[in-house]
Amino acid sequence: MPTKDVLLVGLGCNAYILQSSKLARVTAIARSNYDVVNAKGINIRSKKYGTHESWKPYRVVSSVAEAADRPYSYVVLTTKAIPEVIKTSRVLEPLLSSPYSERHPQPTYVLLQNGLGVERDLYHSVKALNQGEPKIISTVVWIATNLVEKNVVDHNHFDRVTIGMYRHGDHLTTTNSPEEDAILTDFGNMLETGGSEVMIVPEIQRKKFAKTFWNVAFSSFSTLTGSSPTGMFRPPPKEGQSYSPYVAPQTAPEPIPVLRAILQEMITLGDFSLYELSVCLTCFLGRALGYPDNEDGLPSSLIDSTISHTAELHRDPAHTTLPSMLLDAQNGLPIEVEVILGEVVRMAKEMGVDVPRIETLYALLAIIQNQTLGGFRQPKI
Numbered sequence: 001m002p003t004k005d006v007l008l009v010g011l012g013c014n015a016y017i018l019q020s021s022k023l024a025r026v027t028a029i030a031r032s033n034y035d036v037v038n039a040k041g042i043n044i045r046s047k048k049y050g051t052h053e054s055w056k057p058y059r060v061v062s063s064v065a066e067a068a069d070r071p072y073s074y075v076v077l078t079t080k081a082i083p084e085v086i087k088t089s090r091v092l093e094p095l096l097s098s099p100y101s102e103r104h105p106q107p108t109y110v111l112l113q114n115g116l117g118v119e120r121d122l123y124h125s126v127k128a129l130n131q132g133e134p135k136i137i138s139t140v141v142w143i144a145t146n147l148v149e150k151n152v153v154d155h156n157h158f159d160r161v162t163i164g165m166y167r168h169g170d171h172l173t174t175t176n177s178p179e180e181d182a183i184l185t186d187f188g189n190m191l192e193t194g195g196s197e198v199m200i201v202p203e204i205q206r207k208k209f210a211k212t213f214w215n216v217a218f219s220s221f222s223t224l225t226g227s228s229p230t231g232m233f234r235p236p237p238k239e240g241q242s243y244s245p246y247v248a249p250q251t252a253p254e255p256i257p258v259l260r261a262i263l264q265e266m267i268t269l270g271d272f273s274l275y276e277l278s279v280c281l282t283c284f285l286g287r288a289l290g291y292p293d294n295e296d297g298l299p300s301s302l303i304d305s306t307i308s309h310t311a312e313l314h315r316d317p318a319h320t321t322l323p324s325m326l327l328d329a330q331n332g333l334p335i336e337v338e339v340i341l342g343e344v345v346r347m348a349k350e351m352g353v354d355v356p357r358i359e360t361l362y363a364l365l366a367i368i369q370n371q372t373l374g375g376f377r378q379p380k381i
Contacts, residue, residue: 006190007067007107009091010078011037011060013145013155014112016044018076019057021194026057027067033150034062046155049195068094071104074137074187077111080328081118081339085373088118089125096125108135108183112161114324115339116205116212116347119166136166137187138204140211144321156321160197163188164204171205172290206291206298209266214306215340217262219325220361221255223335223368228322229314232256243317256307258357263303265355266344285344288351329368332377337365 006024008015011033018024030037041054061067075095077088088111094100095107106126111118119136126134144156165180167173176184181200188198201207218229225231231245232255267286291297313319325335341362348355371377 001189004073004190005070007064007072007075008057008078009064009076011042011057012078012147012153013044013046013049013143013159014076014078015042015057016049016052016055017159017194017196018190019194020049021190021192023190023193024074025059027059027061027072028057029061029064029067031062034060036151038062040151043152044155045153047157048155048159063094064092065094068100072107075107075109077109077113079113080324080334080336081111081113081115082334082336083121084338084369085334088122092122092125096129101129101131106131106134108137108187110137110139110163110187111166112139112141113339114141114211114215114336116208116343118339120168123166123168134166134168135183137163137184138166138208139163140204140207142211146321146324146327154321158197160199161191162199162201162204162207163191164201164207166204171203174203174296176200176202209286209289209291210298210302212340212344213263213266213302214310215323215325215336216266216344216358216361217259217306218310219323220341220365221259222323222326223329224361224364226326226330228326229310230319232259233311233314234317235315237317241317259307260303262357262361263306265358267298267300267302285348285351285353285355288353289347329372329377332372334372335365335369337362337369341365 001023003023003025006018006026008018008026008028011028011030015026015028019026037056038060041056044052044055075092077091079091081088089096092109106129109122109126111122119138123134123136126136140162141160143159145159146154148154163184165176165184184200188200192198221232222228227245232247234243234246236246236249237243265285286298287293293300325340328335341358345355345359345362348358368377
């Protein structure tokens with residue numbers, strides 16, 4: 001297979017995975033940490049991929065404008081989606097305007113980003129170029145990784161990526177066209193050959209909704225309390241052990257019923273009778289959006305499985321990875337409040353669904369965002 005040029009906006013473990021496939025020639029944009037990465041490379045400490053000192057991709061540049069000197073098969077965006085700070089179309093502006101847009105065909109864009117509606121702005125910007133229907137791969141990414149220093153990346157033992165084509169205004173078509181299949185298979189093969197676990201799906205938005213489902217509850221709780229989910233699930237240390245946080249034995253009340261109620265607002269109709277089911281079809285958001293209660297949609301069992309899987313992971317004394325929203329808040333950085341909480345609230349209002357608990361979380365996190373953007377929150381030392 002020929003090697004394809006791939007532009008990665010953001011530098012971390014994904015650059016290593018793609019470059020390791022030998023199917024991608026990766027140009028990576030390192031913005032705030034360009035000087036140190038360009039001089040010393042990046043140090044990767046991964047329980048899955050091993051330790052790699054001073055590693056670099058094929059090329060490191062400092063901006064999208066500097067990278068806009070050649071055509072790319074894929075442009076992969078790994079930065080946080082925070083539209084109230086900067087829209088995706090602004091980040092990628094050199095690729096969406098002259099002279100680049102006149103000299104080169106538009107690439108397939110890949111958004112390795114949390115949240116809902118993150119594709120919309122980019123879709124309209126590419127569509128306005130009149131080069132045909134925009135090709136955008138949307139994703140769900142599960143990867144336990146933190147940038148602990150400007151050129152040091154810690155990565156745990158897993159990374160899973162679910163990929164699917166973005167279809168503007170359509171989240172119910174569940175069959176890929178031959179062209180969509182070819183695009184997804186090609187990019188998925190790069191990730192898989194590089195070592196990642198990849199799943200290709202015919203409809204990605206329900207998978208993104210399910211991921212947002214986790215973030216709405218657990219990332220919000222963690223950010224508002226300043227404690228990772230280990231503080232909700234991990235038992236006190238035994239004799240000879242030392243770790244924190246954990247659930248102190250005298251703590252009350254238990255947060256799980258509240259977490260479950262939040263998740264129920266997003267997905268389930270609860271224990272309604274058939275009559276109540278018929279008249280309350282828009283009571284909860286996931287069903288109102290048309291996602292069926294099965295494994296191909298949004299199964300009601302997702303509530304208990306999400307809680308149990310999270311509990312299992314965060315009971316482990318060795319687990320130290322923090323939710324990225326909490327980490328950003330601690331570092332005085334903007335958080336993904338609009339694409340996670342705000343978008344859910346807006347979708348609920350559009351569908352006529354009441355989500356009072358999620359609205360409360362949104363309002364509280366919006367205050368944190370406001371204080372951060374106003375410069376009133378200082379990084380945690």
